[in-house]
Amino acid sequence: MIKKAVIPAAGFGTRFLPATKAQPKEMLPIIDTPTIQYVVQECVDSGIEDILIISGKGKRSIEDHFDRNFELEARLQERSEESLYTQLRHIEDMANIHYIRQKELNGLGDAIYHARFHCGNEPFAVLLGDVVIDSVIPVTQQLIDAYDQYHQTIIAVETVPMEKVNRYGIVAGSRLNDRMMQLTDIVEKPAPDKAPSNRAVAGRYILTPEIFDAIAKTNRGKGNEIQLTDALRRILKHNGIIAAAIEGKRYDLGDKLDFLKTTVEFALKRKEFAVPFEAFLRETIQKLDDQKPL
Numbered sequence: 001m002i003k004k005a006v007i008p009a010a011g012f013g014t015r016f017l018p019a020t021k022a023q024p025k026e027m028l029p030i031i032d033t034p035t036i037q038y039v040v041q042e043c044v045d046s047g048i049e050d051i052l053i054i055s056g057k058g059k060r061s062i063e064d065h066f067d068r069n070f071e072l073e074a075r076l077q078e079r080s081e082e083s084l085y086t087q088l089r090h091i092e093d094m095a096n097i098h099y100i101r102q103k104e105l106n107g108l109g110d111a112i113y114h115a116r117f118h119c120g121n122e123p124f125a126v127l128l129g130d131v132v133i134d135s136v137i138p139v140t141q142q143l144i145d146a147y148d149q150y151h152q153t154i155i156a157v158e159t160v161p162m163e164k165v166n167r168y169g170i171v172a173g174s175r176l177n178d179r180m181m182q183l184t185d186i187v188e189k190p191a192p193d194k195a196p197s198n199r200a201v202a203g204r205y206i207l208t209p210e211i212f213d214a215i216a217k218t219n220r221g222k223g224n225e226i227q228l229t230d231a232l233r234r235i236l237k238h239n240g241i242i243a244a245a246i247e248g249k250r251y252d253l254g255d256k257l258d259f260l261k262t263t264v265e266f267a268l269k270r271k272e273f274a275v276p277f278e279a280f281l282r283e284t285i286q287k288l289d290d291q292k293p294l
């Protein structure tokens, strides 16, 4: 049974400056919903309601977002804005969210290490906030199912173009079935000519408590940070790790162009925007084709 999830959210968000100078990158919205809300929703849809957010300096608006706002609720009720009121109450009641602050930014491994007392001796899910996955079965649920089968650490993976391997943790392993691999290697952001494959760690994990010891023994790696990937490589030697290919569409929010593409796709999926937004896109493309000014 996986009952707890950890969402690291302490990073500076330098890839989104200047927007992230005074607000957390996790609060940047895809249309009208902060990215961290999609991630919390994935936990809830996977049956996890105990969530630890690894927070840090300048991240208080994340707490406010999941907290009650009585004044705003009262105002919405006065104005009979029932649908917005219900939406707000849903966000506030989604899950039991705990926070711990990572005081120094020493990397993803160090962020996860902050969860050791909260998670204790239980396996737990980790969801990185710069990935949103649209799928029939939530990806965290897919990983929980794999954990129930193998009782080993589970990492979600996805094939990426070879020129992008230096943006991800990259795995190698031996095939177990159509979706699963027993891991033999994992490296953080290798150069394309050094990558053991083009299967990338996709930002969702089920970790077992051994990870905490492994992190404690892990030296600084890529970017002079304590990398979760390096701690996982340590575990690999003693305990097994399974890589599970995700079933769903992964939206990378790691850089501005990817964020923009995600916003466009999500807008096309939203009932109220789909038709006028598609018309706008077609018109824009037509102008580009005709080489008219936009």
Ligand code: G1P
Pocket: 108, 128, 130, 131, 167, 168, 169, 170, 188, 189, 200, 201, 202, 203, 228, 229, 254
């Ligand atoms: C982190 C992990 C990397 C993983 C990626 C997925 O990197 O270190 O292994 O592939 O998330 O999004 P980051 O994007 O935080 O640099």
